[in-house]
Amino acid sequence: MITVCCADADRPLVNELFELFKTPFRFHTPGEEARILLHCSGPAPELPAPPSCVITYSPTAQNDSGQSNPPRAVQFLGHELPIYGLLRAFSPEDGEPFLVSRDGVWGVRKMGEETDAFHLGYDLLAELRVLFTDGQPQEWAPVPTLDLHIALLRECLRAAGVELCEVPPRPHGVSHFVCLTHDVDFARLRDHGLDHSTLGFLHRATVGSFRKWLRRDIPARYLAANLLAAAKTPLILAGLARDIWLCFDEYLGLEDGRPSTYFMIPYKDRPGENVGLDHPERRAARYDVLSLAPELHKVREAGCEIGLHGLDAWRDPAAAQDERQRIAQASGETPAGVRMHWLCFDEGSPAVLDRAGFAYDSTCGYNDAVGFRAGTAIVFRPSGTENLLEVPMHIQDMALFNSKYMDRNAAQAMDDCMPVADHVLAHGGVLTLLWHMRSVAPERNLGEFYQELLQILSERATRFATAADIAAWFRGRRGIIFGDDGDDGAVLLAEGAATQGYALLRYPAGARTAMGQAPAPRETPLQSDVD
Known part of the structure; x- marks a missing residue:
């Protein structure tokens, strides 16, 4: 089991890290042995015996306050990894380089007789804070930075020959989830005059x-x-x-039984407050959601979900509850989730939505790019919340095709989408698409592109599900607890988890290997080994 040494204030962030990288860990207790030590922050622990593997993240050398200016990216195993904080450079005498750039060496490995030591010259937890709060700038949107941090940590452990078990962020036998979503900003052309x-x-x-x-x-x-x-x-x-512009039937036909989630605006002619963007009056919808009740019931009967496309829910708990109930009145069911109109959000929004009772949010994405705003395809819990989960959004039609943003043609847009989809295929999680209601109608005509993209994803052993169902699956994964002998895969399943098709990856113990050369894991259906 991994033993983590960090400052007390960093423990919530470490807990979230190991909900994404679902493998056994415990926090260090003074005087206890640690066979595998992950040192993230705070002073280095004194151990009664040398560990077999130590992984240290630090942008400063011990007793040295000198730090280098970070390059824009570092390289490991062919991946480009942006670092947003400070970096520490290493010299060849420090060990074998494995994290490099044109400007220097930022990670080294030193293999001793008893300990295999990996030193990474950046602050992992500081990087996670950036990704979970501000997110990545547009130029780094295509890079799954958080997932690459996890992959790098996993690779260090595997190269050291450590025995691991992991619950991957996907069901057993499935490559990943696909979440189809539709923001209904416009419902009918005739509403607009x-x-x-x-x-x-x-x-x-x-x-x-x-x-x-x-x-x-x-x-x-x-x-x-x-x-x-x-x-x-x-x-x-x-x-x-x-x-x-009324395209519910068109989407039911294009999706052909694949469930999707429609986010509906609760009130007509209300732009919301404190929008902070140009022409805020244009944020107001011209349709009354109550007038669409027959269409909402029809798509619900087809297995789709109705969520809230919030106006002021991101900043006002009372408004969040009111808007949620308005959608419940129209659809016949209280919405589990929300995505904010125009993606309005701030640092306090997750707590506001959490207090309003939402199970998930799906606002974390870009208006002007495709990719990974939080650096991940894994559903995560935003800081400051108790129940709310974030289903990140990755590919948006208007980011791709709007002349104000990427302004792609169909071939160029597919070239932008496939690297994002390929990452999720390789590493699991959820690929979330946003196709606006009127995008399959003239003059946008994006139905053929959408259908082609769905066909490609359907051929990849994916599972299509609503945002609510995907959030529920990841909530069950978060409820899986490893027993004391977690290195052997002993787990305690949360109630109901046995029916969710979770998998267990087992990485066997073995000899040390070069980075990228460790044996592949064995995958089995996850069953409880602990009563």
């Missing part, structure tokens, strides 16, 4: 579409569909033609 949304639609469907066709960004059939939709707009506004 000739406001800025309608006029913008008409411009993009005509002049904008013609320009894209000339650039060969869209095929001629999309141009024709957009021009036809623009011509029919007067009939739609008059209620004489089918409303092209």
Whole structure:
């Protein structure tokens, strides 16, 4: 079992680390032996006997306050890992380099007769704080930084020949979860009359579409569909033609039995307070969610989920409870989760949503990029909360295709999506997609791209589930407890966990190996070994 030495104030963060990297650990107690020591912060412990493996994270040398300016990224086993805090450089005399960049050596391994020691010149817990709070800047969005920190820690342990067991962030026999979500910012074109949304639609469907066709960004059939939709707009506004923005049935057809989650805005003509972005008045929806009750009941009967697309829930507990009840009134079920409209959020938002009773939030993502804002595909618990879990969002249609953001064509967008999807395929967790309600309609025409992406993901042994079901699965995983002989895989399952299909990975003990050369683990269905 791993023994962790850290400052008392860092214990909550260490606990969260080992909910993501689900393997047995305990905190160091003075005087106790530690066969595997992970030293994260605070003074180095005095041990009665040398450990067989020591992993030390420190941006400073002992008795030395000198620190180097960090490079933008370091390399290990072919991965590029950004470091957001301070870095300590090592010399060749310190050991065998395994964490390097063009600017120097940032991690070394020194193998003694009794102890295999790994020294990493950065503060792991400080890096986690950045990822869990501020998140990554846009330029590092494609990099799953937190998951790579876990992979690096795991690789050190495996190279040292340590026997481990781990509950991976995916069900047994499944590569990962896929969470399909839809933010319903616009429900019906006729709700808008000739406001800025309608006029913008008409411009993009005509002049904008013609320009894209000339650039060969869209095929001629999309141009024709957009021009036809623009011509029919007067009939739609008059209620004489089918409303092209009401796309519940289109999504049910495209998803073909795959469950998804719809986030609904609770009130018409309310932009919310303290938005802090340009044109806050445009945040107001023009539909009344109560008028969509028949559609919401239909998608619920098809196995989909209805969540809250919050206005002021991110900053006001009373507003969060009120908005939640408004969606319950429309859908017939109290929503388990929330995603904030325009992704409005601040440091206190998780605690506000937690107090309002939400089981999960799914606001953690980008408006202008695709990738890993918190550096992970694993559902995590935000700091300052007791029950709320965060289902991170990774790929958004408007980030990809909006001319103000990435402005991709279909081929370029797929090239942006696949590295993100490939990471989740390799390491587990959940890949969360956001496709807005009207995105499968003209003038966006993103239905074919969406269907192609779903087909690729369906061929990867994935499990599609609603955000609520995925949060519940990870909550069960968090409830799994390792027994005292955890190195042998003894676990105590939380109530109901046996039916959730959890897996257990066993890494056998063995001789020391080079980084990246340890034997592969053995996977079995997880069963309780502890009564």
